Amino acid sequence: MISLEEVRSRLELAGQSHLLRFWPELSADERDSFLGELSQLEPEELREHCRAAAEAGSRDSGAVGLLDQRMEPMSAEFIGSVSRSDQETLKQWLDKGFRQISQNKVAVLLLAGGQGTRLGVPYPKGMYNVGLPSGKTLYQVQAERIHRAEQLAAEKCGSSKCTIPWYIMTSEFTLEPTEKFFKENLYFKLDQSNVVMFEQRMIPAVSFDGKAILENKAKVAMAPDGNGGLYRALVDGKILEDMERRGVQYIHVYCVDNILVKMADPFFIGFCVSKGADCGAKVVEKAYPTEPVGVVCRVDGAHQVVEYSEISLETAEKRNADGSLVFNAGNICNHFFTLSFLKSVAEKFEPKLKQHVALKKVPYVDEEGNLVKPDKPNGIKMEKFVFDVFQFSKNFVAFEVSRADEFSPLKNADPAAKDTPATARRALLAQHYHWALGAGASFLDGENRKLPEKPSLSENEEPPAVCEISPLVSCFGEGLGVLMRGREIHSPFILDEKKAEEIRKSQ
Numbered sequence: 001m002i003s004l005e006e007v008r009s010r011l012e013l014a015g016q017s018h019l020l021r022f023w024p025e026l027s028a029d030e031r032d033s034f035l036g037e038l039s040q041l042e043p044e045e046l047r048e049h050c051r052a053a054a055e056a057g058s059r060d061s062g063a064v065g066l067l068d069q070r071m072e073p074m075s076a077e078f079i080g081s082v083s084r085s086d087q088e089t090l091k092q093w094l095d096k097g098f099r100q101i102s103q104n105k106v107a108v109l110l111l112a113g114g115q116g117t118r119l120g121v122p123y124p125k126g127m128y129n130v131g132l133p134s135g136k137t138l139y140q141v142q143a144e145r146i147h148r149a150e151q152l153a154a155e156k157c158g159s160s161k162c163t164i165p166w167y168i169m170t171s172e173f174t175l176e177p178t179e180k181f182f183k184e185n186l187y188f189k190l191d192q193s194n195v196v197m198f199e200q201r202m203i204p205a206v207s208f209d210g211k212a213i214l215e216n217k218a219k220v221a222m223a224p225d226g227n228g229g230l231y232r233a234l235v236d237g238k239i240l241e242d243m244e245r246r247g248v249q250y251i252h253v254y255c256v257d258n259i260l261v262k263m264a265d266p267f268f269i270g271f272c273v274s275k276g277a278d279c280g281a282k283v284v285e286k287a288y289p290t291e292p293v294g295v296v297c298r299v300d301g302a303h304q305v306v307e308y309s310e311i312s313l314e315t316a317e318k319r320n321a322d323g324s325l326v327f328n329a330g331n332i333c334n335h336f337f338t339l340s341f342l343k344s345v346a347e348k349f350e351p352k353l354k355q356h357v358a359l360k361k362v363p364y365v366d367e368e369g370n371l372v373k374p375d376k377p378n379g380i381k382m383e384k385f386v387f388d389v390f391q392f393s394k395n396f397v398a399f400e401v402s403r404a405d406e407f408s409p410l411k412n413a414d415p416a417a418k419d420t421p422a423t424a425r426r427a428l429l430a431q432h433y434h435w436a437l438g439a440g441a442s443f444l445d446g447e448n449r450k451l452p453e454k455p456s457l458s459e460n461e462e463p464p465a466v467c468e469i470s471p472l473v474s475c476f477g478e479g480l481g482v483l484m485r486g487r488e489i490h491s492p493f494i495l496d497e498k499k500a501e502e503i504r505k506s507q
């Protein structure tokens with residue numbers, strides 16, 4: 001173990017000696033763990049990090065709108081669209097996507113290191129149950145979609161079995177509870193060896209005068225390095241080697257909180273592969289100018305996402321002659337990468353990734369040793385963003401999908417108006433209700449009265465019947481005709497594997 005003297009001189013070098021201010025008061029155990037923590041901080045890196053944070057913090061108010069003058073919308077030739085493509089083209093993409101999956105070339109990678117501060121639960125967001133009739137959590141829904149996508153790809157392409165490895169990036173906050181949750185749930189029947197968890201780095205939060213903040217007398221306030229920490233984490237965890245060993249060539253990266261996420265979406269994979277893309281992003285039409293989604297666009301001619309926190313209101317509100325938003329391509333945090341692109345990022349581009357600055361209220365210990373919960377921002381957190389690698393792509397494409405089918409994020413706790421457990425639950429149940437109607441079912445209430453059929457629902461409207469379909473039965477709305485055509489179904493209805501089997505037997 002590194003000595004106190006050594007740590008002291010390393011901190012001096014980094015200009016951070018104040019971190020040992022309470023050393024004489026610490027117990028033996030506290031000293032051990034604190035020394036362990038401090039020894040992880042490289043003096044040069046720490047000094048540079050604190051300097052850069054203080055500098056960035058001092059000009060943060062200028063970050064909004066900084067890129068506005070250099071932004072242009074993406075040109076149509078780089079955008080594929082589900083709604084504007086003909087059936088034949090869609091089928092070609094689908095077939096191509098399934099073929100890649102069936103050849104074990106596709107992996108999914110979940111970004112799950114965030115703290116989910118806005119939702120305000122003390123556990124990882126993936127463990128959240130939005131109140132579906134089945135009680136499934138986001139992790140379970142995602143795991144079951146992987147299962148089904150593997151099964152479909154194998155069936156369609158005549159292979160005996162195929163595997164979509166699931167890489168899960170966690171952080172110090174989420175690794176332990178996520179691992180425990182997966183173990184307790186027996187990896188949701190996935191093969192444990194195909195679920196690979198790895199950890200992103202943590203970096204100190206810094207005060208406005210460039211000092212790392214003490215969270216308590218024996219702990220530095222640390223935060224994950226943003227979802228763009230992915231690229232260092234891939235190297236730290238030797239994940240690129242793992243992908244290589246498995247023969248993975250295409251990676252579908254997604255964020256944890258979108259209940260409608262299509263895992264390893266064969267359309268998206270097929271589209272990106274057909275276009276020879278090294279990097280791609282799914283987008284939806286922005287719902288309103290201030291919607292908290294980044295916009296995919298070009299900055300100085302290179303593709304990029306300008307985050308919602310960094311675009312000015314004036315630019316976000318700009319409209320075309322037909323009334324549509326100029327910056328309309330909303331990022332839903334679903335990205336496509338080839339393995340070779342990820343390798344080139346790891347080898348060459350990662351150090352060039354921009355640091356984004358967030359001013360936060362960071363609880364700290366004051367000079368007298370009192371714990372303080374600040375009521376205004378007192379600290380700077382630096383984050384890298386996963387999409388900041390787009391500018392290094394040689395062939396970037398965007399893929400426009402339908403919001404109702406693919407995007408309902410869980411960001412806020414329930415009394416909020418948008419992106420809550422209630423809106424996520426409603427979005428999923430509306431989708432399944434429409435799948436059932438489309439497959440030819442009709443619904444009855446408890447007294448056998450026919451419920452109204454609503455092929456379209458307004459934004460906050462509950463579907464007239466409750467219908468939840470297990471992803472193990474259908475994950476893209478496929479194969480439901482045979483189970484539902486002409487059937488009168490009592491609401492609420494859960495179509496799980498057992499029920500599907502009963503229906504098949506009764507036919």
Ligand SMILES: CC(=O)N[C@H]1[C@@H](OP(=O)(O)OP(=O)(O)OC[C@H]2O[C@@H](n3ccc(=O)[nH]c3=O)[C@H](O)[C@@H]2O)O[C@H](CO)[C@@H](O)[C@@H]1O
Nearest residue numbers: 111112113114224226227255256293294331332333385409
């Ligand atoms: C930087 C980024 O991607 N922003 C996107 C993100 O915004 P948003 O601000 O909603 O991003 P979040 O903070 O929710 O993070 C997105 C994902 O990254 C993960 N995470 C976050 C921080 C971290 O250090 N480690 C980590 O793994 C989270 O667990 C989550 O799965 O989703 C929106 C769609 O819902 C997009 O429109 C935004 O452009």
